[in-house]
Amino acid sequence: xxxxxxxxxxYIIEDAWGKLARATPARIALGRAGTGLPTRxxxxxxxxxxxxxxxVHTPFEAEATAAAIAALGFETLHVASAAPSREAYLRxxxxxxxxxxEGRAAxxxxxxxxxxxxxxxxxxxxxxxxxxxxxxFLAALKPRLAEEGWSTGPVVIASQARVALxxxxxxxxxxxxxxxxxxxxxxxxxxxxxxxxxxxxxxVGRSDAxxxxxxxxxxxxxxxxxxxxxxxxxxxEALARRLTGVSLKDESDLLLIAGKPPASRLAG
Amino acid sequence: MPYRHLIGPRSYVFADLKELMAKATPxxxxxxxxxxxxxxxxENVAARxxxxxxxxxxxxxxxxxxxxxxxxxxxxxxxxxxxxxxxxSHMTVGDFRDFLLSDAASSQALAALAxxxxxxxxxxxxxxxxxxxxIAVARKCRVVTKFRDTIGLPGTMAVRLQPNHPxxxxxxxxxxILDGLLYGCGDAVIGIxxxxxxxxxxxxLLKLTDDIIARFDIPTQACLLTHVTTSTEVINRGVxxxxxxxxxxxxxxxxxxxxxxxxxxxxxxxxxxxLKRGTLGDNVMYFETGQGSALSANAHHGVDQQTLxxxxxxxxxxxxxxxxxxxxxxxxxxxLYDGKQIIRAGLEDHFCGKLMGVPLxxxxxxxxxxxxxxxxxxxxxxxLGAAGVTYIMGIPGSDDVMLNYQSTSFHDQLYLRxxxxxxxxxxxxxxxxxxxxxxxxxxxxxxGGANPLLAYAPGLAA
Numbered sequence: 143x144x145x146x147x148x149x150x151x152x153y154i155i156e157d158a159w160g161k162l163a164r165a166t167p168a169r170i171a172l173g174r175a176g177t178g179l180p181t182r183x184x185x186x187x188x189x190x191x192x193x194x195x196x197x198v199h200t201p202f203e204a205e206a207t208a209a210a211i212a213a214l215g216f217e218t219l220h221v222a223s224a225a226p227s228r229e230a231y232l233r234x235x236x237x238x239x240x241x242x243x244e245g246r247a248a249x250x251x252x253x254x255x256x257x258x259x260x261x262x263x264x265x266x267x268x269x270x271x272x273x274x275x276x277x278x279f280l281a282a283l284k285p286r287l288a289e290e291g292w293s294t295g296p297v298v299i300a301s302q303a304r305v306a307l308x309x310x311x312x313x314x315x316x317x318x319x320x321x322x323x324x325x326x327x328x329x330x331x332x333x334x335x336x337x338x339x340x341x342x343x344x345x346v347g348r349s350d351a352x353x354x355x356x357x358x359x360x361x362x363x364x365x366x367x368x369x370x371x372x373x374x375x376x377x378x379e380a381l382a383r384r385l386t387g388v389s390l391k392d393e394s395d396l397l398l399i400a401g402k403p404p405a406s407r408l409a410g
Numbered sequence: 411m412p413y414r415h416l417i418g419p420r421s422y423v424f425a426d427l428k429e430l431m432a433k434a435t436p437x438x439x440x441x442x443x444x445x446x447x448x449x450x451x452x453e454n455v456a457a458r459x460x461x462x463x464x465x466x467x468x469x470x471x472x473x474x475x476x477x478x479x480x481x482x483x484x485x486x487x488x489x490x491x492x493x494x495x496x497x498x499s500h501m502t503v504g505d506f507r508d509f510l511l512s513d514a515a516s517s518q519a520l521a522a523l524a525x526x527x528x529x530x531x532x533x534x535x536x537x538x539x540x541x542x543x544x545i546a547v548a549r550k551c552r553v554v555t556k557f558r559d560t561i562g563l564p565g566t567m568a569v570r571l572q573p574n575h576p577x578x579x580x581x582x583x584x585x586x587i588l589d590g591l592l593y594g595c596g597d598a599v600i601g602i603x604x605x606x607x608x609x610x611x612x613x614x615l616l617k618l619t620d621d622i623i624a625r626f627d628i629p630t631q632a633c634l635l636t637h638v639t640t641s642t643e644v645i646n647r648g649v650x651x652x653x654x655x656x657x658x659x660x661x662x663x664x665x666x667x668x669x670x671x672x673x674x675x676x677x678x679x680x681x682x683x684x685l686k687r688g689t690l691g692d693n694v695m696y697f698e699t700g701q702g703s704a705l706s707a708n709a710h711h712g713v714d715q716q717t718l719x720x721x722x723x724x725x726x727x728x729x730x731x732x733x734x735x736x737x738x739x740x741x742x743x744x745x746l747y748d749g750k751q752i753i754r755a756g757l758e759d760h761f762c763g764k765l766m767g768v769p770l771x772x773x774x775x776x777x778x779x780x781x782x783x784x785x786x787x788x789x790x791x792x793x794l795g796a797a798g799v800t801y802i803m804g805i806p807g808s809d810d811v812m813l814n815y816q817s818t819s820f821h822d823q824l825y826l827r828x829x830x831x832x833x834x835x836x837x838x839x840x841x842x843x844x845x846x847x848x849x850x851x852x853x854x855x856x857x858g859g860a861n862p863l864l865a866y867a868p869g870l871a872a
Contacts, residue, residue, distance in 0.1 A: 166582030169807025329814030351669035
């Protein structure tokens with residue numbers, strides 16, 4: 143080392159295709175030190191991981207979320223799953239799929255109200271995602287619901303909740319379908335990504351193959367408007383064909399491309 | 411039939427073979443969640459001692475998941491190769507471990523034995539093996555598959571180039587593909603997890619990867635990791651498909667939760683074969699698995715998650731897949747709690763798959779709600795490299811910006827090749843040299859901005 147007078151950065155082999163990185167949030171053209179990552183990248187990664195770890199454990203602000211959604215003109219209702227704590231939620235997914243007794247009681251006044259679409263807003267693995275995306279997404283969805291004349295009933299705000307909790311909520315309400323808005327597990331570059339799960343004829347015991355999913359709803363991902371368009375398209379198809387899941391392929395983009403309904407492509 | 415084992419004055423009783431298997435499993439959160447794990451350290455070892463005495467042949471007569479209720483059990487029993495089983499038919503599980511570690515279990519002997527190894531036998535013996543045993547035996551197992559290159563040759567390790575993008579943007583995906591190729595990745599497959607299941611979007615991505623592979627004559631294959639029925643549908647619409655993908659699990663009910671059955675897989679397999687797109691071979695399927703998927707679907711029949719994972723390889727086996735991948739740390743801490751459990755599971759899965767003759771790779775990975783970090787992944791990938799893993803993932807900077815988890819990177823595979831002397835698939839290695847990406851020693855050459863690959867994205871290149 144004592145004879146080596148190159149500057150420290152001289153040990154990094156930079157990649158000549160840095161401009162490619164403009165096309166993607168992925169960590170490309172990082173350069174290398176030998177076969178390893180340059181110091182700057184190792185530390186940048188460590189910081190992102192630390193922030194994502196912290197995001198998992200950020201408490202869900204259910205009341206503020208409910209207030210933001212109520213301000214859009216929705217009725218709201220707060221329930222909790224049967225998981226008593228974040229740790230129990232992480233180790234016992236079965237508890238996160240069930241309503242607490244108090245939660246069931248809170249829904250009782252609405253039992254059998256039979257909305258076209260039950261809406262559930264669940265913290266999932268990123269309360270940060272719900273804080274950032276739930277109200278703006280519902281604002282984008284609301285005019286599409288109105289346009290089709292679909293009834294929704296109260297927006298159910300659910301703490302320590304997993305996707306399947308929506309099945310129990312939907313069953314109690316006797317909803318034709320349920321859409322669960324849930325915080326997806328945080329990635330290094332996306333601690334605030336929202337997932338949407340649509341299930342026709344919700345009831346306890348529905349499998350994941352019976353749902354349609356729209357993921358990566360966030361500023362840098364799928365926009366709120368586009369996600370609302372897709373959900374409305376899927377709901378319309380689901381109500382017409384009386385199913386969701388693997389038999390219902392999302393062809394909503396054909397509608398965007400061709401400017402006409404794609405119903406004929408869905409035959410069979 | 412109950413199984414018993416005495417430790418001093420204490421008698422441990424296990425109601426049946428599946429309880430014995432569950433209690434003998436090294437501790438993990440998923441079996442605790444299912445309420446089937448051993449309740450003490452001594453009970454765990456008592457179960458292992460008892461399991462070591464069980465004849466291998468017992469697994470052919472005492473089904474852990476009922477034959478009548480489960481098509482996976484029927485597949486395992488009905489297609490068992492009795493003549494290949496003969497050399498080990500007299501052994502107990504403990505004898506079997508000793509045999510596997512011995513010189514008598516050569517690569518050739520293990521290849522001949524593979525069709526006789528049921529998933530339950532593989533899982534049972536793995537439960538009494540230490541990590542070094544799992545590495546030493548797996549290293550001797552050879553599973554070679556071909557489509558446009560040759561995967562699984564001794565001394566090689568392939569990489570799946572995983573260029574995911576949060577909104578499936580073709581320019582973004584292209585950027586990651588070019589970066590990965592310039593880092594020498596992609597001999598296993600260029601495999602995209604699409605965010606969408608929209609057929610127009612999927613068709614566009616399939617045409618993109620087909621175009622890149624054709625333009626540069628790359629000896630590799632592409633795959634879109636979408637549902638098998640979706641792949642079948644795009645094949646019917648005339649879109650170019652190399653490999654057909656599906657997530658699979660170890661019970662009929664868990665597969666039903668994925669929207670598939672053995673018949674669905676057969677349809678997808680036949681659709682892919684009908685295209686005849688492989689130049690060197692016709693291994694056209696890509697499967698992914700992971701411990702905990704059956705429990706997650708409430709379809710586990712009280713069987714431990716590691717045994718059910720091995721049963722997923724029995725689902726894969728008849729379809730002669732090019733690649734099978736255990737996505738070991740993806741499912742979350744409720745199934746594999748921390749780095750220690752993820753590392754153990756990765757080694758078990760790789761061992762069981764290879765012993766059964768399946769080309770097993772590993773997505774060495776973790777999520778942000780698990781107690782694991784990059785150091786744990788360094789450990790597991792190094793151990794799997796030593797064990798002869800068929801392939802690992804290559805993801806830009808370890809950060810999958812679509813699936814929100816961390817896996818191995820383009821850099822990581824360079825590290826493994828350097829430290830362990832692992833080569834790429836030979837056809838791909840030759841292609842990299844011809845493109846000026848690597849030298850004759852397989853190491854990356856310094857690149858200017860003039861590599862012909864960069865001409866594919868003229869608006870973005872330097």
